[in-house]
Amino acid sequence: MVLGLLMARAGIDVIVLEKHADFLRDFRGDTIHPSTMEVLHELGLLPAFLKLPFTPTPRLGVQFGNQTFQVADFSHLPVQCKFIAMMPQWEFLNFLAATAKNYSSFHLMMQAEAIGLTGDGGLTVLTADTGETTIKAELLIAADGRHSTIRDAAGFKVTEFGAPIDVLWLRLSRRESDPAETLGRIASGRMMITLNRGDYWQCAYVIPKGGIAATQAAGLPAFRSTIATLMPHFGDRVEELKSWDDVKLLTVAVDRLPEWSRPGLLFIGDAAHAMSPIGGVGVNLAIQDAVAAANILIPKLKHGSVTAEDLRAVQRRREPPTVRTQRLQIFMQNNIISPALAGSDSIRPPFAFRLMQWFPVLRRIPSRLIGMGFQPEHIHH
DSSP states (O other): OHHHHHHHHTTOOEEEEESSSSOOSOOSOOEEOHHHHHHHHHTTOHHHHTTSOOEEEOEEEEEETTEEEEEEEGGGSSSSOOSEEEOOHHHHHHHHHHHHTTSTTEEEEESEEEEEEOTTSOEEEEETTTEEEEEOOSOEEEOOOTTOHHHHHHTOOOEEOOOSEEEEEEEEEOOTTSOOSOEEEEETTEEEEEEEOSSEEEEEEEEETTTHHHHHHHOHHHHHHHHHHHSGGGTTTGGGOOSGGGSEEEOOOOEEOSOOEETTEEEOGGGTOOOOSGGGOHHHHHHHHHHHHHHHHHHHHHHSOOOHHHHHHHHHHHHHHHHHHHHHHHHHIIIIIHHHHTOOTTOOOOHHHHHHHHSGGGGHHHHHHHHTOSSOOOOOO
16 A cells, blocks of 8 residues: 555556455554654655554563563654554555545555466456456556465465464453553563553463464463463453454464565565564564665656566565564564563563663664664655
8 A cells, every 4th residue: 555655646557456345454463663654754644644543652661570671762763753653554554545545546446356367467356346357567566465365376485484473362451540551571481462552452462383272272261361360450351352253363474585576576565574573563564665666666667667677676675674674583582482481480581681771772772673673764756
């Protein structure tokens, strides 16, 4: 959607496909980071964006046992918005769609699912109105996620780097007496992250890879009890989890395409590189891909055609920050989260966390990496 907006803004005829009738789904990737809001500022869209409903998160902390550590404080970032905006992704998508529709060259097709590729470079689309149809374009950009249909149809294979964890997403009501800050807690071999969404908590309960069957076999009452033990202030509301339907599994994957393109076809976002949920950076990394792709491809589309080398230039631009981010996520998975899940009541906080408490200036490092990323992009056109 971001790339469609940027291309339409430059006068390029663009079609964006969405397979559903609306955007009202629990995407879970509901964090808008300072890097993304800086892009909106450069586009002149930030004042309108900030009128949407969101919860600002200026700091991130983690609790090991009974010790709380401040990990990130975004107040020092050189940006317009020194916080993460917790916003339902459908609000953001509706905002982008409404903005893009101001340009006559932008076309959004709802209930239009890309299901395959034709032999002559076209896209096979299943629509609610006309059934199966074909769309032909000079360039196809696949941003259809970690289970990309177009990636499979094109025969592209990702390199998997492994993830020792999965995540169970759930929501619990929020009370005025609750802590205000977004927080992660690790204790007794358990880990849970709580995101302040205003009137409710968006919760991520971390389990070992493939551990969903054992968790469900132990029963929902045992799961509720575990949450109440880990987060005592939730003890009076864990009964809000009525069934396992209230608990959604995110199968964590960290993978990357060796090649992100072929002539006429480019992959970006999770379709090119699935990220771990650590830091909540996946959506924002995908938006950085979109900005870089727009900067590189818009001049080519306006004054000629896009070559295979132009598409490879997008990968050359975005692959280094992607690789560095994934390596950092894998390090944290293997050296902090996995040992914590295997630990006991006497879990010892990692030295890096203790160092940041002794020298608060060091918190600027994770603040920068989470808030801005390794290589933030800026609008050129």
